[in-house]
Amino acid sequence: QVQLVESGGGVVQPGRSLKLSCGASGFTFSSFAIHWVRQAPGKGLEWVTVISHDGNKKHYADSVKGRFTISRDNSKNTVYLQMTSLRPEDTAMYYCARSTSGSPEYWGQGALVTVSS
């Protein structure tokens, strides 16, 4: 069965960096785009970024452009989200999700990122 597992979350000080990983199994990883979506505590869903199946195309939300970088290693069935210059407003649960028919279909359980001094 399709499975996505996020890791790497934690507490980090403002201005510092953190790297999330999204490990996938149960499908041909190299055939699917992967999204990251986040949700601040008590708030709605916010789309963050997406990477194409081959890693050649990437798109970002304006709120993270220039600070976050998405990448993937198809040999390891893993997508990464490198987050730099973190701000308190980046505090959220971060979900990775496999794209099907253009939108996130299968989701991981999430990784919590807290930006606080």
Place this chain on the structure above:
Amino acid sequence: DIQMTQSPSSLSASVGDRVTITCRASQGIRNNLGWYQQKPGTAPKRLIYAASSLQSGVPSRFSGSGSGTEFTLTISSLQPEDFATYYCLHHNTYPPAFGPGTKVDIK
């Protein structure tokens, strides 16, 4: 960027009620819209894709309709497990955007 709105922001309903949630896009998005259900402490679950296609495994009481700028999610007969927050998501252009959500709770 395309903005999404939803109405109502919350509603109270009883088991067996017919529930309709509306999502509007600030410009035309064809049928590039999905609907998601989220329960507290869990990841979202896709219910509908391409505006009206039912996700595999999702009960047939859920249905979606619309195209262009106005879309609806209908639950034909609300069940206890349907009390949750519902979000629409457009993916017509980048960046995709979610609606602000509609919380459905028990009357």
